Amino acid sequence: MPNPDRKSPLKIIIATVLILGTVGYLAVTGVRDNKSYYVTIGELQKMGNKAYVRHLRVAGNVAPGSIQRAGTNATFTLLEQGRTLRVTYQGSEPPPDTFKDDAQALAIGTYGHDGVFHATQLQAKCASKYAPATDQKPTTTATALPVAR
Template sequence: MNTKSASSVKVIVASVVIIAAVLYLAISGARDSKATSYYCTIGELQGMGKKAYSRNLRVAGNVKPGSIHRMGTHASFVLLELGKELPVNYDGAEPPPDTFKDDAQALAMGHLGRDGTFQANQLQAKCASKYAPAKPGDKPAGSPVTGTTATLVVPAK
């Protein structure tokens, strides 16, 4: 084998390895994209048409007061956002979080059912009042364990 044909073989082998790696990445990326979820508002979801039925989605809003119905790890409720409502059925492996209450901000992950109800398999929530900034003149909240407050002292320079 001469040096010209040996270097040609090396170039061909390297090209095949690069092409195989690119194909592998493209195929695995396409497969993983099916598992990713698209964030949208309730208004955007309602305007998506038939595309909404085939996508994994994340939708956020505030929990409508009085709409929560719990049963074990299942919960049904209504999300509100800018005057629009979205009924949600949550059926996850774990019960809804403790912060999942009326007026809480919630993020539901799942897909839209043909009946217009969002079918969630994951749910995150935070209580809006718990994280609201303190009003001017309010006393600082005490420690939940001791009932005391802490003061930060910064030495003068």
């Protein structure tokens, strides 16, 4: 006679498979939804309909005089190898302090059918801060030291 207090191993196996399947499904869909592709402005303009359904990252230099701020939002133009891209940023935080004319910027968001990149995240670094100095002369000179024998 079977013991009624003993759990069936089949029920435990089925419950384990269901739990692991659910966790696996959530992991795969979560990664897919958070994945963003890095593209250049030229690549973005050649993507066709694929550009409208993907989460993207686009980088370029901020065109001088193109920044228009409105609270925590901003509209500006990115430049990259002679190509331009209009960007609207609507984020929960204002653009970073380094976001200025000629700064290198990375916009993260989606490309709209209106031809505008709609960014929800914005990163920038000041180009002048990281550029090598071109007008300075080297301050050190190489001197041969005598070798002790």
